[in-house]
Amino acid sequence: YYVRCIKPNDQKSPLLFDAERCRHQVEYLGLLENVRVRRAGFAYRQPYDRFLLRYKMTCEYTWPNHLMPTDQEATRALIDQHGFQDDVAYGHTKLFIRMPQT
Known part of the structure; x- marks a missing residue:
């Protein structure tokens, strides 16, 4: 904090x-x-690159390295594959998540 x-x-x-x-x-x-x-309910936020470092191994599109133009697009693919689209918002440099458990 x-x-x-x-x-x-x-x-x-x-x-x-x-x-x-x-x-x-x-x-x-x-x-x-x-x-x-x-x-708005988005208590957790993290830059795309740090989010990918932590969770990229959970998605076939981002593991071991993504081939997408930006980390934001790779993060979006990861979120979409896991079905969490309604629990996140995308900023210019950060991902916003409603609940950290997500």
């Missing part, structure tokens, strides 16, 4: 709150996007 801290001001004053500074930090850390993804 990661703890992300938001610094409320530059003066280190306990009674001062700089809303613009906090808004910038929330944007920079990608917290809003993270909340959107989790609310």
Whole structure:
């Protein structure tokens, strides 16, 4: 787990709150996007290459090495073969999975 801290001001004053500074930090850390993804039910995410390294041996199209143009396409083939299409979403660089058990 990661703890992300938001610094409320530059003066280190306990009674001062700089809303613009906090808004910038929330944007920079990608917290809003993270909340959107989790609310949609996708609690687990992993880059395509790391996902393939771990699970490629479970699919005839990806073992020992896939011949597809991208890792995303190879990941899609693996997911399709196992029938988990409804439990995942595909991002530009990462695979999002609803439940880690999937």
